[in-house]
Amino acid sequence: MKTDLNGKVALVTGAARGIGKAIADTLAANGALVVYADISPTLEQTVADIPNGTARHLDVTDAEDIAAGIEWLVQKFGGLDILVNNAGVNTAGHRVTLEQFPREEWDWIVNTDLTGCYLVTKAAAPAIFKRGGGRIINIASVFGLVPARLQCAFAAAKAGVVNLTKAMALEFAERGVLVNAIAPGSIPIAGSRGLFSGKDPIMKGRLEGMLSHIPLHRFGKCEDIANAALFLAAPENDYITGSVVTVDGGWTAGYSRDF
Ligand SMILES: NC(=O)c1ccc[n+]([C@@H]2O[C@H](COP(=O)([O-])OP(=O)(O)OC[C@H]3O[C@@H](n4cnc5c(N)ncnc54)[C@H](O)[C@@H]3O)[C@@H](O)[C@H]2O)c1
Numbered sequence: 001m002k003t004d005l006n007g008k009v010a011l012v013t014g015a016a017r018g019i020g021k022a023i024a025d026t027l028a029a030n031g032a033l034v035v036y037a038d039i040s041p042t043l044e045q046t047v048a049d050i051p052n053g054t055a056r057h058l059d060v061t062d063a064e065d066i067a068a069g070i071e072w073l074v075q076k077f078g079g080l081d082i083l084v085n086n087a088g089v090n091t092a093g094h095r096v097t098l099e100q101f102p103r104e105e106w107d108w109i110v111n112t113d114l115t116g117c118y119l120v121t122k123a124a125a126p127a128i129f130k131r132g133g134g135r136i137i138n139i140a141s142v143f144g145l146v147p148a149r150l151q152c153a154f155a156a157a158k159a160g161v162v163n164l165t166k167a168m169a170l171e172f173a174e175r176g177v178l179v180n181a182i183a184p185g186s187i188p189i190a191g192s193r194g195l196f197s198g199k200d201p202i203m204k205g206r207l208e209g210m211l212s213h214i215p216l217h218r219f220g221k222c223e224d225i226a227n228a229a230l231f232l233a234a235p236e237n238d239y240i241t242g243s244v245v246t247v248d249g250g251w252t253a254g255y256s257r258d259f
Helices: 016-031 043-047 064-077 103-130 152-175 191-197 208-211 224-233
Strands: 009-013 033-038 053-057 082-085 134-141 178-183 242-247
Touching: 009 016, 009 064, 009 103, 016 053, 016 082, 016 103, 016 152, 016 224, 033 043, 033 064, 033 152, 053 064, 053 178, 053 191, 064 134, 082 103, 082 208, 082 224, 103 152, 103 178, 134 224, 152 178, 224 242
Parallel strands: 009 033, 009 082, 033 053, 082 134, 134 178, 178 242
Antiparallel strands: none
16 A cells, blocks of 8 residues: 655654564655654664664653653654554463463553553644644554453453543544554564464464464464554545454454354
8 A cells, every 4th residue: 555644753662673663664665754662772773774764762661751752753853643552562472370470560561552552642642633633553452352361461451452542532533633453463573483483382283273263364464564554544544533453364253163
């Protein structure tokens, strides 16, 4: 898809790699000035070959860091039109039951995935309002719609993102801001490709089981999410707000196995 985002300023959190980088690259390729925000030490490298991309350290769990980042962005670019709340974390590989789930991990996941979305939006929204409107896209998960076992914090945080998106859409409509969420299915990213290769001992044997739940019978690509985000951010979308777009190969459409 191609659209015209010339003159638009976008902020994408968690943009150093994976889905966030793909979204930021796609917005930039369509003309937006894009701030790639992340805590990763590799952030500068990510942006090096993007002429209209700028790196900015921004920790979505730190209200002071966010406030400084938004102030810097508005001074440098004159305003903000598109916010993508993408930064997110989850337990990698090890899965435990709720009664064994460590409090520190619960706090880390909920603070990053859900509270981070609230904090960044709270700080950034006034800059979007000043432009007379814009777009906010929150990256949720299919597990925010249909939870998986042994991922209580992630499931709860992403379900929160889903309803927070709708709450934002209700409040921001009168300010011209359309707010939507994307719920990705299973998207192998740089850090997780090992898990998806079939060689990882934890994942071995689970992959076929996962694929059997996906009607399209393949995992998704970061670009699948980026294309959905581009459409939601584009001027061509001017009537979708408060929606959750599932990009999951049909995973949450229903039971894909016969019974
Ligand atoms: N990959 C999938 O299968 C999948 C599925 C459903 C939802 N998601 C969601 O998509 C989003 C992107 O995931 P991904 O798979 O690309 O993950 P990823 O780990 O590749 O990227 C996440 C990025 O967020 C950054 N980040 C982490 N904590 C941060 C913080 N406090 N402040 C700022 N940045 C921070 C990391 O440095 C990293 O660059 C997340 O919200 C994730 O929950 C991913």
